[in-house]
Amino acid sequence: MQSYTIGQAARLLGVSPDTARRWADAGRVATHRDEGGRRLIDGRDLAAFSVELAKGGGGGEEGASYTSVRNAFPGIVTAVKLGDVAAQVEIQAGPHRLVSLLTREAVEELGLEVGVEATARVKSTNVHIDRT
DSSP states (O other), rough: OOOEEHHHHHHHHHOOHHHHHHHHTTTTSSSSOTSSSSEEEEEHHHHHHHHHHTTTOOOOOOTTOOOTTTTEEEEEEEEEEEEEEEEEEEEETTTEEEEEEEEEEHHHHTTTTOEEEEEEEEETTTEEEOOO
């Protein structure tokens, strides 16, 4: 399972590292330490927290702005539904929830699963997902 540093989690949640650190200190998201002493957040825990945060209206810092740079939304995979041929992947990118329909083969090749960092790229009505 992939784990994220406080800084990586902050970027995916669309907040500052200080805000992510405060949330971890307050027990809002569970952390553990690696061999080097860095605090890490398990990918599944971060995915669940990002969904909870989005449902609660954000919780980001005052004055924080959310933009898509060239229609790229870096985030974390929060759900994967696999069919025989097709799949549905949900990404939480800060306050934005994006859903993409793609082939099961593409999901498997990219190794997409809950808790994995990915970027949704949007062009018109098409959403493409890149594994980060």
